[in-house]
Amino acid sequence: MxxxxxxxxxxxxxxxxxxxxxxxxxxxxxxxxxxxSDFSQSLESKDMYFSIATDASNKGNVKTFPISVRFWTPEQGIQNRVLDFFEQAAESADAVTDTLLQKLAEHKLSIHNVSAFSADNAAVNYGRKHSIYQNLKHHNSKILPANCPAHIIHNAVKRASNVLKTDVESIVIKSFNHFSCSAKRVATLKEMFEFADMDYLTLLRHVPTRWLSLLPAIDRLVSTWPAVQSYFLSLGDEECPRVIWDALRGNEHGEEDECSELQVTLFFLQNVLKIFSGAVLSLESDNLTSVEVYALMNGLRTTLQQRKKDALFGAKVDRVFASSVTFSVDRLREEFICFYDTAEQYLEKWFNFSETGHLFNLQCFNLKERQDISYRQLTTVVSALQMDEDLDMDELYNENCALQDVLPKLATHSHPVGELWAQAIKSRSAFPQYSKLLSFVLSIPVSNAYSERVFSIMKGAWTDVRNRCSINLVRSEIKVKMNLQMSCGEFHKxxxxxxxxxxxxxxxxxxxxxxxxxxxxxxxxxxxxxxxxxxxxxxxxxxxxxxxxx
Known part of the structure; x- marks a missing residue:
C-alpha cells in the first residue's frame, strides 16, 4: 500500500x-x-441439516479450537465452512461441549439440526461413558459419530509396522536428523552421490503424527539408497547411529549381501504404503461423501486380504527373494504376512464394517455405483437415521418414483456424488422430502481433514513475526481465507x-x-x-x- x-x-x-x-x-x-459468515443464515432453516467438527491444537501456551460445518444444498452442492475459532484452556468433554452449544446459539443455529459430530478418535471425543459426543447426544439423540477414518488408517500402519523386526520409521527419522543440522555431513554425503554417479537429493522428514509423510520419506530413501548406505557404512560402528548400523551390518549370519534385510523391508513398505496413502488422499477430498466411505474402507480391507492370500509383497521384494540366499526369506515372509494381519485387524476393530451400520446403508445413495433406489432401501436409511417422524414417507415414495426416470440419465457423468444429486434435485421445492433426507446424509463428514487445514492456515497467519495478533484477528483471517476462496476478479464482483x-x-x-x-x-x-x-x-x-x- x-x-x-x-x-x-x-x-x-x-x-x-x-x-x-x-x-x-x-x-x-x-x-x-x-x-x-454469511452462509450461516441459510442453516437456520429447520429443514437444513449440517454437521459440526472440531479439534484442538496448541499455539505456545494457547489452546485453540476451530468449529467447522459441512452442509449440502441442491443449489450449491457440498460446502465446508469455518463457523468459529476460539481459545479455551480446558479440554475436558464438558467444557468443550458447553462451548460448542454456546457458539451454535450465538450463530442462531439449533443443535437439533446437527446431523453428525466429527473429531479425531480420542477418548475425550468418543468415549462410551463420558465424552463430547455422548454429551451432545443428550441434546440431540440423532447425532451420528463421524469418527475419522484417516486417523484409523494412519494408526493401522503404525501398529502394523511394529511387527517388523526392522524399525523403518526410526531409521527414516534418524537418517533425516543426522543430516538436518550439519553442513559438513551433507558435504560428505554429496561426495557419496558423486561417487555413485547420482544426482543429489535431500532426505525427507517424517513426522509420526502426520498421515502421509512416511511414504514420501521412504521413496526418497530408496531412490538415494546406494549413496546413503555408503555414507553410513563409511562412518563405522562408533560414528554411525546405532539403529542404522544394526540394520546395515548384514544378515544374522554375519554375511554381506547385495541387498540387506533393511532394503527389502523398505521395498515392501514402499509398495504397500501406496494403498494406505491412496485411501487417505481420497478421504481428504472435500468432494467425498459419506455414501462412499464404506466402499472405500471395505476396498482397503479387501485389498489387504487379497495381498495376504497371494503373498504379494511387491515386484522388487519378489526379485530379491528369488535371488538371495544369505538371509532368512521365510522369516521376512512371515513378518510381511503379519503386517497385513495386524493392519486388517486394526481396521476391523475401529471401523464399523457391519451391515447394520449407517455407513453401509447409505451406499444406496452412491450414484456412481447405482442409478436406482428402492423404497425399501429408503425406509432402511430413514430408520437408521431416526428420521421417521421428520419425513412424510408417502410423499417420499412419490418423489422416489419421480426420480427413477432422472437418475439413469446421470450415469454417464463423472461429477462428484454431491453434484450429481444437486443436478437430480435442482431445487428444494421440487423434492422437499428427498432434499431434507439428502441434507442429512450428505452433510455427514468423511474425515477430520478440514479441521486440520484450519490449523495449517492458523500457523501461516499466527507466526512468530505476528505474535501480537489477537485471537479475534486470527479468527477473522481464518474465516476469510477458508470461506471466501475466490479469485481477485470473483471477489471484486x-x-x-x-x-x-x-x-x-x-x-x-x-x-x-x-x-x-x-x-x-x-x-x-x-x-x-x-x-x-x-x-x-x-x-x-x-x-x-x-x-x-x-
Whole structure:
C-alpha cells in the first residue's frame, strides 16, 4: 500500500490510499469476517441439516479450537465452512461441549439440526461413558459419530509396522536428523552421490503424527539408497547411529549381501504404503461423501486380504527373494504376512464394517455405483437415521418414483456424488422430502481433514513475526481465507454487490467492533432506487449512519 502512491503518482485516488495495521485489522474483523459468515443464515432453516467438527491444537501456551460445518444444498452442492475459532484452556468433554452449544446459539443455529459430530478418535471425543459426543447426544439423540477414518488408517500402519523386526520409521527419522543440522555431513554425503554417479537429493522428514509423510520419506530413501548406505557404512560402528548400523551390518549370519534385510523391508513398505496413502488422499477430498466411505474402507480391507492370500509383497521384494540366499526369506515372509494381519485387524476393530451400520446403508445413495433406489432401501436409511417422524414417507415414495426416470440419465457423468444429486434435485421445492433426507446424509463428514487445514492456515497467519495478533484477528483471517476462496476478479464482483459493506469500509463504521456472531446487517445488502439516485456523499453518510445505528 505504501508503494501504490509512488507507482501511480498521476492518480488522485492512489495518492490518498493508505492501509496501516489498525485499518487492515478493522477491515478484516468488522467487514470481511461477517461477510465470510454469511452462509450461516441459510442453516437456520429447520429443514437444513449440517454437521459440526472440531479439534484442538496448541499455539505456545494457547489452546485453540476451530468449529467447522459441512452442509449440502441442491443449489450449491457440498460446502465446508469455518463457523468459529476460539481459545479455551480446558479440554475436558464438558467444557468443550458447553462451548460448542454456546457458539451454535450465538450463530442462531439449533443443535437439533446437527446431523453428525466429527473429531479425531480420542477418548475425550468418543468415549462410551463420558465424552463430547455422548454429551451432545443428550441434546440431540440423532447425532451420528463421524469418527475419522484417516486417523484409523494412519494408526493401522503404525501398529502394523511394529511387527517388523526392522524399525523403518526410526531409521527414516534418524537418517533425516543426522543430516538436518550439519553442513559438513551433507558435504560428505554429496561426495557419496558423486561417487555413485547420482544426482543429489535431500532426505525427507517424517513426522509420526502426520498421515502421509512416511511414504514420501521412504521413496526418497530408496531412490538415494546406494549413496546413503555408503555414507553410513563409511562412518563405522562408533560414528554411525546405532539403529542404522544394526540394520546395515548384514544378515544374522554375519554375511554381506547385495541387498540387506533393511532394503527389502523398505521395498515392501514402499509398495504397500501406496494403498494406505491412496485411501487417505481420497478421504481428504472435500468432494467425498459419506455414501462412499464404506466402499472405500471395505476396498482397503479387501485389498489387504487379497495381498495376504497371494503373498504379494511387491515386484522388487519378489526379485530379491528369488535371488538371495544369505538371509532368512521365510522369516521376512512371515513378518510381511503379519503386517497385513495386524493392519486388517486394526481396521476391523475401529471401523464399523457391519451391515447394520449407517455407513453401509447409505451406499444406496452412491450414484456412481447405482442409478436406482428402492423404497425399501429408503425406509432402511430413514430408520437408521431416526428420521421417521421428520419425513412424510408417502410423499417420499412419490418423489422416489419421480426420480427413477432422472437418475439413469446421470450415469454417464463423472461429477462428484454431491453434484450429481444437486443436478437430480435442482431445487428444494421440487423434492422437499428427498432434499431434507439428502441434507442429512450428505452433510455427514468423511474425515477430520478440514479441521486440520484450519490449523495449517492458523500457523501461516499466527507466526512468530505476528505474535501480537489477537485471537479475534486470527479468527477473522481464518474465516476469510477458508470461506471466501475466490479469485481477485470473483471477489471484486462479489464485493461490488455488497454496497452496505462498501459504505461501512469507507466510513468510520469499520472501527466499530462486530464481535461474534457476525453482524447481520452486512448479510442483507439492498439498494433501492432512492438511495441509488442520491449523491455519493449523502449515500455514504446515510449508509454509515444506518450501519452504526443497527
Amino acid at each position: 505504501k508503494l501504490t502512491p509512488k507507482l501511480y503518482s498521476d492518480s488522485a485516488i492512489a495518492k490518498h490510499i493508505c492501509c496501516g495495521r489498525t485499518k487492515a485489522e478493522a477491515l478484516i474483523t468488522n467487514i470481511l469476517a461477517p461477510l465470510a 462479489f464485493i461490488m454487490g455488497k454496497p452496505r459493506a462498501l459504505a461501512a469500509a469507507k466510513s468510520s463504521a469499520k472501527y466499530v467492533s462486530a464481535g461474534p456472531p457476525a453482524q447481520p446487517n452486512l448479510r442483507r445488502d439492498r439498494v433501492d432506487e432512492e438511495s441509488a439516485s442520491c449523491s455519493r456523499e449523502a449515500r455514504e453518510s446515510a449508509r454509515a449512519g444506518s450501519y452504526e445505528e443497527e
